Structures are given as structure tokens and as C-alpha cells.
Amino acid sequence: xxxxxxxxxxxxxxxxxxxxxxxxxxxxxxxxxxxxxxxxxxxxxxxxxxxxxxxxxxxxxxxxxxxxxxxxxxxxxxxxxxxxxxxxxxxxxxxxxxxxxxxxxxxxxxxxxxxxxxxxxxxxxxxxxxxxxxxxxxxxxxxxxxxxxxxxxxxxxxxxxxxxxxxxxxxxxxxxxxxxxxxxxxxxxxxxxxxxxxxxxxxxxxxxxxxxxxxxxxxxxxxxxxxxxxxxxxxxxxxxxxxxxxxxxxxxxxxxxxxxxxxxxxxxxxxxxxxxxxxxxxxxxxxxxxxxxxxxxxxxxxxxxxxxx
Numbered sequence: 448x449x450x451x452x453x454x455x456x457x458x459x460x461x462x463x464x465x466x467x468x469x470x471x472x473x474x475x476x477x478x479x480x481x482x483x484x485x486x487x488x489x490x491x492x493x494x495x496x497x498x499x500x501x502x503x504x505x506x507x508x509x510x511x512x513x514x515x516x517x518x519x520x521x522x523x524x525x526x527x528x529x530x531x532x533x534x535x536x537x538x539x540x541x542x543x544x545x546x547x548x549x550x551x552x553x554x555x556x557x558x559x560x561x562x563x564x565x566x567x568x569x570x571x572x573x574x575x576x577x578x579x580x581x582x583x584x585x586x587x588x589x590x591x592x593x594x595x596x597x598x599x600x601x602x603x604x605x606x607x608x609x610x611x612x613x614x615x616x617x618x619x620x621x622x623x624x625x626x627x628x629x630x631x632x633x634x635x636x637x638x639x640x641x642x643x644x645x646x647x648x649x650x651x652x653x654x655x656x657x658x659x660x661x662x663x664x665x666x667x668x669x670x671x672x673x674x675x676x677x678x679x680x681x682x683x684x685x686x687x688x689x690x691x692x693x694x695x696x697x698x699x700x701x702x703x704x705x706x707x708x709x710x711x712x713x714x715x716x717x718x719x720x721x722x723x724x725x726x727x728x729x730x731x732x733x734x735x736x737x738x739x740x741x742x743x744x745x746x747x748x749x750x751x752x753x754x755x756x
Contacts, residue, residue: 470498471531474506478524481514552578552739555585555599557727558685559708563620564603564747567632578739588654588683590661594732600740605702606726609652609660614736616729616744619751622702625716627688629695635715642669649679650699651688667699670723688713705756 468587482684497504516524554568568580585593590604594613610617626645635650645667653665668676679697682688688699693713701709702725706716729747731740 460753468482470501471527474498475524475527475531476512476627477507478516478520481516487605494661505673508692551737552580552743553599554580554585554743555593555602555604557585557587557602557604558702558705565748567750570750571743574746575742578742586683587688588657590657591730592656594730597732597735599736600735601729601731603663603727604730606662606728607661607664607726608730609658610730612733614733615731617748618726618728618752619747620702620727621724622704622726623705624700624713624719624722625706626719627692627699627701627706628715628717629693630713630715631695632715633699634698634717639719639721640717642719643672643674644699645676645719646674648668649677649697651679651691651699652681654681654683667722685709 504519505517506523508515508517510552556564568582570582572578583593583599584656585599585602585604590602591610591613592606593599606618626640626646628635632648634640634644636698650666655661657665666676667679670676679699680691682691685705689709689711691697692699693711700719700722701716729744
């Protein structure tokens with residue numbers, strides 16, 4: 448989003464151009480933190496001087512020991528903060544008007560609704576107090592059914608999504624894959640596995656009504672080199688799968704946040720190299736898209752970096 452146009456007229460420094468909203472947000476957070484490391488951690492932005500280059504002067508003094516605003520930086524902050532708050536308030540008011548007042552927004556999710564995503568939900572609720580968000584856990588084996596049956600307005604599901612009547616919005620939470628194994632399994636003592644080693648253990652799969660293309664990604668039938676992967680039991684929920692893993696009936700592929708949330712003494716999680724990362728997508732039914740759905744999708748897209756999604 449471009450918020451300021453500095454122009455290209457005579458007498459202006461060659462680096463001056465348009466100022467991006469992310470650069471202004473980065474400066475505001477840096478002014479709060481006065482620490483480049485924490486700013487980078489919160490915004491995942493470089494520590495370059497893009498904003499200073501556009502303005503044509505230094506806003507921040509940097510030394511090996513401290514970070515502080517220059518006098519121009521202090522003056523810029525004083526002017527920017529209320530202007531930025533006014534801009535955000537105007538956007539929020541416009542979105543609230545577009546939402547048409549009060550009403551529910553039903554959000555389904557698979558697995559774990561991570562902290563970053565729940566931060567987005569809370570901020571969305573703060574901006575739209577008349578919109579009542581309701582969270583519903585979706586069965587592992589039925590990622591799209593609630594959308595088709597109009598039981599939820601949006602769903603956070605594992606990719607891929609190839610349903611012709613569903614719309615895929617922001618994609619986020621790209622994560623490495625881990626193999627859940629029983630503490631009694633030979634893999635339990637390993638620090639890492641190669642994807643080719645999936646050929647050595649029955650892999651627990653996901654049952655219907657999830658479509659075949661989706662099930663094959665969650666539990667691949669072949670290793671990257673083409674070796675067959677033994678088929679294990681088929682489950683309908685994540686808890687069923689973890690219970691079978693603990694009983695040493697098979698192994699199961701999971702993303703990193705799921706392993707962190709579902710800590711069990713009888714299950715070990717081992718990283719697997721050579722597999723594509725898992726990812727989540729925000730999905731809704733194209734025929735039932737409305738202003739609330741669009742506003743929430745925009746909120747997720749806007750906050751992907753800020754909340755580390």
C-alpha cells in the first residue's frame with residue numbers, strides 16, 4: 448500500500464519516491480523498541496535505510512551499543528504517529544461500514560489455531576466489535592465439508608485446495624514436516640530422517656470424505672525417488688492418529704506447530720528432510736463470499752508479516 452507520493456521534480460534527491468506503509472510501520476516499531484533485533488523479529492524486515500533514502504536524511508543513529516532517533520527522526524515520529532493512527536482508524540471505520548454492522552463470522556480450522564492466527568482474530572474483533580467471530584475445529588478427514596454445507600464462512604485448512612467452488616485466499620504458516628513415531632520405534636532416537644526412510648515404516652493416512660488428492664499429500668504413497676511407502680491405518684481425527692502412533696501401529700507426518708502443541712510422553716517427533724513444507728490456506732465458498740469474509744481475508748493478508756504467520 449503506497450501512502451505518500453514524494454514526486455520526482457527538480458531539486459529532489461534521486462532516492463526520494465513513494466513511501467510504503469510497511470516502511471512507516473517499521474519506523475514506528477523501531478521508535479518503540481529502539482532495538483533493531485527486536486524490530487526485525489516482529490516485522491521480519493531488513494535493517495536497511497530505505498525510508499531514510501526516500502526522505503533524504505537520517506532518522507536513526509546507530510552505534511554498536513545503542514539505537515536512537517535523530518532530531519529529525521523525533522520530529523518525523525511526532526508528525527507520523529497521529530497521522531498513521533488516523534489512517535488506520537479511517538480504514539477500520541470504512542471496513543466496519545462495509546461489514547454492514549453486526550453479525551457472526553464462522554471460522555473453521557484444522558489441527559491447531561496458532562498464536563499468530565489468533566492474534567489476527569483478536570485484532571479483527573477489536574476493529575469490528577459488531578462482528579462476532581466463532582471458532583470451530585474441523586475434522587482432519589473433512590477439510591472442506593463444513594464450507595460446502597454452509598456450516599462455516601471461512602476455513603483454515605492444510606493445502607492443497609483444488610475444489611472448483613472454493614476460493615483460496617492468503618497462504619501462510621509454511622512449516623517443515625516431522626514424523627510422529629512411538630517412543631518404542633527405532634526412529635525415536637534419531638535427530639533427523641530422510642524422506643526416503645518413509646519406505647521403512649507404515650504411514651498413517653487420512654480417511655474419507657477428504658478428497659484423494661488431498662489425502663495423498665498428507666500421507667504420500669511414494670518417496671521422492673519413487674519407492675513405495677507402506678500404508679498404515681486410516682484415521683478421521685488427529686487424536687486418533689496420535690493414539691495409533693503411540694501404540695506403534697504406524698507413523699504419521701505432522702507440521703512443526705502441531706508437534707509443539709501436542710506434546711506426549713509416548714510419542715517422539717523427528718524432522719524429515721526432503722519433503723515439501725506444509726502450508727495452511729484461508730478458504731471460503733465463492734458463492735457465499737460477503738463483506739465480512741473479504742474483510743477477514745484482508746486482515747490475514749495484511750498481518751502475515753506483523754504476526755509472523
